[in-house]
Amino acid sequence: MQAALDDTGHDLTAQLTSSPGWWDCVTRVGDDHRHVTTIAGSEERCFRMEFWQRGVAMAGAKAADLPAAARAISLWQTGRCLSELQSACSFVQYDPLAEAHERGDAVEVRWAIYRRTSAPHVDHDLIEAAYAQPRLRALFPFHSHRSLNFSRCTGFPYTHDVPVIDPRPHGTYRVVWWQNRSPHIPASIGEADNPHDAVALVVAHLPRNCGPAVAGTADDLDGTDST
Structure with missing residues (x-):
């Protein structure tokens, strides 16, 4: 994940966090204001992501490609809004409540x-x-x-x-x-x-x-x- 983030050209650090038990590993990129957690699947090659902002899970995604996952993370961490993130990464999904959080x-x-x-x-x-x-x-x-x-x-x-x-x-x-x-x-x-x-x-x-x-x-x- 760190190598994939480096390839995006953004100064981002992937921190390894504790696994919930049924996945191989979990990484976190960002801070308490805005971050992304990524869980690696244990039985298939997939990366499940949650995009957080100020204590709210704003969007979710599942990607089979690590560079694609890293690109989505980098876009979110550089301040993209939900619609911009989904436009660039079609595998990202969010609901009306997330949009409401964004609107206030x-x-x-x-x-x-x-x-x-x-x-x-x-x-x-x-x-x-x-x-x-x-x-x-x-x-x-x-x-x-x-x-x-x-x-x-x-x-x-x-x-x-x-x-x-x-x-x-x-x-x-x-x-x-x-x-x-x-x-x-x-x-x-x-x-x-x-x-x-x-x-x-x-x-x-x-x-x-x-x-x-x-x-x-x-x-x-x-x-x-x-x-």
């Missing part, structure tokens, strides 16, 4: 995706109740299994200082703090019989000066905000 309206698009999805883990009544609250609608929503979470940033790692809504059996809801606020289990805030009351509990426990979600990660914000 990822919060609105993520809410729109959740409001129209048919995914079974999404509680539509809960989504609509949360969306009806302007202060929550300004945050970046994400799901962990069936739990609905809210972040003050749009990239991963997300902030974990906003309460989480956990749908329970029989249509009830539990509102809790994120699990890393408790040494064993999420600290419970309260129970609710309907999504509107659950949302009200979240709003009542929003952190001070909780404004609209911003681009970047929890690490970009005050370190205390991510806990």
